[in-house]
Structures are given as structure tokens and as C-alpha cells.
Amino acid sequence: MITSLHDEIYAAGDLGDLDSHIERIISSINKSISAKDPIFLMLGDNFYPNGLITKTKDEQIEKFRHYFKNLHMPIYGLLGNHDYVGNPKEQIGMKINDVNFNMESNYYKIEKDHIDVFMIDGVILRPGYNAEGKYIYFHNKLKKIWGKDPIVLRSELLYWLENNLEKSNKKWKLICCHYPLLSDGIYKHWNELYKTLMPLLHKYKVNFYFCGHDHNLQYIKLNDLHQFIAGSSSHNHKIKIKKVSSFFANTPGYICLKATKSTASVTIYDENGKTLFVKFLM
Numbered sequence: 484m485i486t487s488l489h490d491e492i493y494a495a496g497d498l499g500d501l502d503s504h505i506e507r508i509i510s511s512i513n514k515s516i517s518a519k520d521p522i523f524l525m526l527g528d529n530f531y532p533n534g535l536i537t538k539t540k541d542e543q544i545e546k547f548r549h550y551f552k553n554l555h556m557p558i559y560g561l562l563g564n565h566d567y568v569g570n571p572k573e574q575i576g577m578k579i580n581d582v583n584f585n586m587e588s589n590y591y592k593i594e595k596d597h598i599d600v601f602m603i604d605g606v607i608l609r610p611g612y613n614a615e616g617k618y619i620y621f622h623n624k625l626k627k628i629w630g631k632d633p634i635v636l637r638s639e640l641l642y643w644l645e646n647n648l649e650k651s652n653k654k655w656k657l658i659c660c661h662y663p664l665l666s667d668g669i670y671k672h673w674n675e676l677y678k679t680l681m682p683l684l685h686k687y688k689v690n691f692y693f694c695g696h697d698h699n700l701q702y703i704k705l706n707d708l709h710q711f712i713a714g715s716s717s718h719n720h721k722i723k724i725k726k727v728s729s730f731f732a733n734t735p736g737y738i739c740l741k742a743t744k745s746t747a748s749v750t751i752y753d754e755n756g757k758t759l760f761v762k763f764l765m
């Protein structure tokens with residue numbers, strides 16, 4: 484039954500292989516729509532292996548269109564590390580015939596009736612130095628793309644996020660970022676991102692954190708924050724280290740958040756729409 488009483492938000496990341504998994508996911512999502520205006524969040528690594536590249540852009544976009552034209556809702560995207568290998572600016576403001584694709588900037592807010600969604604750029608929050616202070620690849624790339632020192636970019640993003648979290652008066656808050664804060668997959672503990680974001684998420688009582696990057700499905704409770712990883716929809720990482728997750732599956736799938744004024748639920752589905760895990764909140 485279609486009703487306007489709840490917000491309905493679907494999400495999946497790491498879709499960049501653009502293959503038949505997407506076809507199955509889209510068909511399952513279309514069958515399960517129960518709200519008037521659902522949306523789909525694309526959690527980064529939208530084009531494998533090298534993001535969108537000016538030279539091959541038309542071909543890549545046509546492939547994207549082939550699958551996503553069948554999804555009956557607006558798509559909101561964010562950038563992952565693979566998107567930064569190419570030119571991430573190609574995806575910002577990207578218009579595709581027959582696809583309602585939206586990425587107004589590399590970080591922005593979506594307002595639904597009962598929930599504010601903050602789409603953020605995880606690559607900027609890990610600006611190119613690892614925990615030991617060692618230089619890594621994206622430092623130079625960030626500088627080149629945005630014309631600013633990565634440390635400045637990072638401060639600007641955090642200022643924007645804090646400012647908007649402070650202003651948010653919705654019952655529920657969701658942050659979406661390509662990278663997990665904590666994971667039982669091959670990427671384990673993202674110390675730098677965890678330390679950067681957790682105090683802010685705690686201070687402003689953020690309820691949900693959706694991410695990808697690890698190519699599996701996970702649910703991890705971090706105090707009052709409910710983190711869901713949905714990055715399994717192109718190819719899977721087979722490694723599983725179950726230490727922090729209450730739910731872990733190595734199968735393609737997606738998640739769906741339903742929120743009303745007083746309750747919320749997040750369901751993890753496999754690509755055929757079979758329920759694998761549900762978390763209810765009041």
C-alpha cells in the first residue's frame with residue numbers, strides 16, 4: 484500500500500561494476516515501495532575501476548542509464564575513493580536522460596518529512612595522511628580537484644556538517660559517507676575517520692550512518708549510533724572478521740530505512756528482496 488505517512492530511503496554503495504546485480508536490486512526495490520516519495524542513496528564507488536573519466540564518459544553513462552532508468556525514484560549520490568581516481572567533478576551536477584540522478588555537490592543535505600540526510604565526502608575526511616602521518620595518494624588529487632589544501636577542505640566540510648546538524652530539528656538524522664567508521668570486513672577500523680566523526684555524531688545524537696567501501700552487508704551498533712554497511716552489490720570481499728558486527732553477510736543486497744515521527748526501522752535485504760536483518764527504533 485502506498486502511503487505518505489513515512490519516509491522511505493533505500494541505499495546501496497559500490498555499484499560501479501554496473502552489472503546484473505543492479506538489475507535484480509532495482510527490480511526488488513520497485514516491488515517493495517510503500518511510500519509516496521521514496522529515494523535511493525548511492526553510497527560511492529559509482530563507477531569502477533577508475534571513476535568517471537572524461538574520455539569514456541558517454542559509454543559509462545549509457546551503461547549507468549541502462550540499469551538505473553528502471554528505478555522509480557530519485558537517486559542521490561556521493562563520491563567514493565574509486566570515483567576520485569577519475570574526475571569526481573564529472574559526477575557533480577551530472578544529468579542523465581530518463582534517470583533522476585542528483586549530486587549537487589560533494590556534500591549536501593536532503594530533507595525528508597521526519598529525517599535529515601547528510602551526504603558527505605569521505606575522501607576529504609581522510610585527506611591523505613594515514614595514522615602514522617605518512618603521505619598517501621589522494622592528498623595531491625584533492626588539491627588538484629578542489630584547488631585548496633586538503634586540510635582546509637576537511638575543516639570546511641566539518642564546519643558545514645556541524646552547523647547543519649546543529650540546525651536540524653527532525654526526529655531522525657542520517658549521515659551517509661562512503662567509508663565505514665568501523666567494520667568487520669577487510670577495512671577493519673578506520674581510526675582517523677572514527678576519531679574525526681564520532682564526537683560530532685554523539686554530540687548531535689545522529690541515529691544512523693550508512694556507508695559502503697567494504698564489499699559486504701553489516702550492522703554495527705556504536706553506542707547510540709546504528710551503522711549499516713551496504714557495499715556488496717558489485718563484487719564481494721570474501722573476508723569476514725566478526726568482532727564488532729551484530730549482522731554480517733557476504734551477499735549482494737541493499738538497505739531500506741523507514742521513518743515516521745516516532746519510529747524508524749532499517750532492513751537489510753539480499754538482492755532478491757529477501758529480508759536478512761531488521762533493526763527497529765523508537
Ligand SMILES: [Fe+2]
Nearest residue numbers: 497528696714
Ligand atoms: Fe568499493
Ligand SMILES: [Zn+2]
Nearest residue numbers: 528563564696
Ligand atoms: Zn571504496
